[in-house]
Amino acid sequence: MGTENLCKIVAEQLVGFVCLEDAIPESLSNYALFIRDAISIFLSRISYSRLKETIMEQSVLNSAHNSPAERLLNLALHFPTLHKLGQIIARRPGLDPIIKNWLVCLESGxxxxxxxxxxxxxxxxxxxxxxxxxxxxxxxxxxxxxxxxxxxxxxxxxxxxxxxxxxxxxxxxKIKVRLYEELEILKYIARYFEDRLSRYGLQQLQLTKLFQEISAHLAREIDLVAEQDIIAKATSVYDxxxxxxxxxxxxxxxxxxxxxxxIKGVKITEIEATAEQRTALARLTFETIICRPLFWPGDRALFHGDPHTGNILAALDKTSNRYEIALVDWTLAGFLSKKQRSHMMELMLGILSSNIRAIISAMRKLAVNSEEIDLYSLPILEKQIKTLVDSAGYQRYDHLKKTFRLLEEITLYGVIFPSDLILFRKAFFTLEGVLSDISPDCALGKTMESYLANLLMQEMPFRVLNSFSPVFD
Known part of the structure; x- marks a missing residue:
């Protein structure tokens, strides 16, 4: 038996040990076949020495009757790409609580x-x-x-x-060798599923380009020199x-x-605080990670791209009796240009006014493949966007979540956004899950409106002075 066939057999055994079907939440049931096959293919192309080590641990867990979530957690620990994916999924709202409790352990265990x-x-x-x-x-x-x-x-x-x-x-x-091995496998998986989109219900999703973006972000994880440069920039921003x-x-x-x-502090979800302190902390965190970059006055706005609970520490300022936060681990960070942020506002305004043409116009300005959204695909895209924005579930969101949800959904129809915008979208959904654990009643849309109102009040004297400048000239 060749090594390739042996790896396939071992991969199938691993998927069986994990009981993947039991670990997939109801919300993802339509993609259960895709998830199972993707993990099977991923494992089957991993080197035999790594598979052997993994299956030995899974065998021990299986014999001890551990839960599917625990076995899935153990599997993720062996593979940095799965580990990172688990961190991303851990804070998504609506995730099965049992799976969530295990995946959260990936954040800083x-x-x-x-x-x-x-x-x-x-x-x-x-x-x-x-x-x-x-x-x-x-x-x-x-x-x-x-x-x-x-x-x-x-x-x-x-x-x-x-x-x-x-x-x-x-x-x-050995992390570099292992990560690059997995990134090559992700390229193969993207090509494999891109040829079988209809079978897996993936519509027009351009997986190869999407996986290229994901791979680029994962490669950043091991570039500590780049992170050191980002930390220096972040220090100057937040000082x-x-x-x-x-x-x-x-x-x-x-x-x-x-x-x-x-920096001494506790994970932001582990604070012992009053409801008022929790709400204030949630607002501060959201304003820092989402609002400040979105409304940054400079040309390039730096943002933290991986705000899971292990990367946000909280410490109580005893003088003010309020919490302050520390942002750590800047390997995943990005920049949004002023033009991109302007187009984001256009998109948000289009969503607020339910103007489908304005939504598509802003979306095309944000997309990197706008020339591919031609006369043929545009009516299809327009129909899909209208279906989404008219859906009951979508209508329940505030305008901010509607914006990020739309950016997520239309990637299924072949629209590709810049890698940093994809990262910012991911950061929003990761942070949304974290903040719902801290203060479930903290309304993110209203928090952004309040932030904008305060920002305008601060800028009002400058704006009034500027309005008179032609007279003075």
């Missing part, structure tokens, strides 16, 4: 990395700065994500003798706000290590 191996690696990487900085490594792991672990330390600058608490973000062993923090970088970062300030 502590799993299986050898901490001593990490510390030995850190010592070797930082040997050349020992004369400038006294670094004291702490033999524990604070958190473990899909591609990296977080290790605490303290350091003293020998010139100032000042001690600072910090954390190292360290890439997992002006008293209630939002970004970790300061330490002066001994490396290509495989990000050394930064240790």
């Amino acid at each position: 502590i799993y299986s990395t050898d901490m001593y191996e990490d510390i030995e690696f850190l010592k070797k990487q930082l040997a050349d700065v020992s004369s400038e900085f006294q670094i004291n490594f702490q033999p524990r792991i604070l958190a473990e994500a899909s591609v990296a672990t977080i290790v605490p330390f303290t350091w003293i600058d020998v010139t100032s003798n000042k001690e600072t608490s910090g954390v190292f973000k360290v890439l997992k062993p 002006r706000y008293d209630n939002v923090r970004v970790p300061q970088l330490a002066p001994f970062c490396r290509e495989t290590i990000t050394a930064m300030e240790h």
Whole structure:
């Protein structure tokens, strides 16, 4: 029996062990065949050595009668792409509570990395700065994500003798090889299903281009140098706000290590707070991650692209009795241009007025393949958009969620948006799930309206002064 056939057999066994059918929520039942076949194909093309390791653990779990959700969680831990997908799904509203409780563990759980191996690696990487900085490594792991672990330390600058608490973000062993293997498999899966769209009910979804966008974002996860650059930019953006923090970088970062300030706080969903404090915290978080980038005055607006609960810390300011937040893990971040944000407002206004032509006009301005939306496909697209905006479920959303929901739905009909806009849309839905756990009564649409009203009040003196400037001239 060849290795390829053996991998297919092992992959089928893994899917059987996981009991995937039992783990798929009712809301995704129409895509159950697609999900099952996609995971089967994905696993069948993974190297045999990795499959062997995975199936051994699944066999133990299966014999102990673990739930489908627990087996699915264990499976995701072996594959960074599935791990990241699980994090994205974890906070989607309407997800089965049992599955949600397990997937949330993917956000910052502590799993299986050898901490001593990490510390030995850190010592070797930082040997050349020992004369400038006294670094004291702490033999524990604070958190473990899909591609990296977080290790605490303290350091003293020998010139100032000042001690600072910090954390190292360290890439997992073999993570680059494993991630690139999985990204190649995702390319194959995209081509496979793009040739079989009708069979799986995927309509005109352009999977190859969509997976290219997803792969580009996943590749960012292991580019720590790029993250360090983003953290520096984020620090300059959020320094002006008293209630939002970004970790300061330490002066001994490396290509495989990000050394930064240790901001002490708890995961945002684990706070012990009054209902009033929770609502205020939810509003602050939403304004910071969605509203500020959307209405940023500059040409390029930076946003955090992965706001799951493990990446948002909360700490109580005892003076004001209000919570402040810290945004960590900036590997997934993006920029929206002023033009893109303007077109987003056009889209929102079209949705508010139920003007299908205005919606399509704004959508085409946002799309990267607008020239492909020709006279033939336009009537089909117009019909699909009208069906969606007239549906009872869609009408229940506020205007903001309607906008992001529309951006999500029309990708099924061949419309492709820029990668950073896709990331911003994902960030919105991830954050929506997080905030519903903190304060279910926090209305995001009204929060944005309130934010805009305050923004206009702040700008009013400047706008009034500008209106008189021709007279002064």
